[in-house]
Amino acid sequence: MAQLYYRYGAMNSGKSIEVLKVAHNYEEQNKPVLIFTSAVDNRDGVGYVSSRIGLKRPARLVHADTNIFREVSLHGGPVSCVLVDEVQFLTKEQVLQLTRIVDELDIPVMGFGLKNDFRNELFEGSHYMLLYADKIEEMKTICWFCERKATMNLRVGDDGKPVYSGEQIQIGGNERYYPVCRRCYFHPPL
Numbered sequence: 001m002a003q004l005y006y007r008y009g010a011m012n013s014g015k016s017i018e019v020l021k022v023a024h025n026y027e028e029q030n031k032p033v034l035i036f037t038s039a040v041d042n043r044d045g046v047g048y049v050s051s052r053i054g055l056k057r058p059a060r061l062v063h064a065d066t067n068i069f070r071e072v073s074l075h076g077g078p079v080s081c082v083l084v085d086e087v088q089f090l091t092k093e094q095v096l097q098l099t100r101i102v103d104e105l106d107i108p109v110m111g112f113g114l115k116n117d118f119r120n121e122l123f124e125g126s127h128y129m130l131l132y133a134d135k136i137e138e139m140k141t142i143c144w145f146c147e148r149k150a151t152m153n154l155r156v157g158d159d160g161k162p163v164y165s166g167e168q169i170q171i172g173g174n175e176r177y178y179p180v181c182r183r184c185y186f187h188p189p190l
């Protein structure tokens, strides 16, 4: 029975490397996978899942109007698993498409991404993955400033000060994001 998996974590919790690892494990057993990533995130070249430790591989891009269910349905050949990186940027409609891949095509789907944005609100994709996924798992990483578990993402502007409001998605800015615990989110030692 295929299932919809949601694996979320703060920045730098190894989500992209996990996508590459899962894909490798499937392919080692001659089980083909389809890898998608959001067109929103172009930090390291559009059309790749890339990890900070240097590994990367091509991925199909999900634009706002992409029908993921249709792309998987029309794919010629077997698909053992569908992997989606940056799943927070999916729309509600696209998360529902993932549920149809699981329920109607009987293909497992694993979505990886952030849960909360820098304002500590849910992304649209995260919201609906939390509501619709069969299995939800947290990917853990440590706070940038202390030893606690990081559960939030702190945005720091050009002036080195934390930012708590503004547009959810910033493209091409110079701001930085840090994985932080709740305490350091509100009181970063900056």
Ligand SMILES: [Zn+2]
Pocket (backbone or CB within 6 Å): 143, 144, 145, 146, 147, 148, 180, 181, 182, 183, 184, 185
């Ligand atoms: Zn902390």
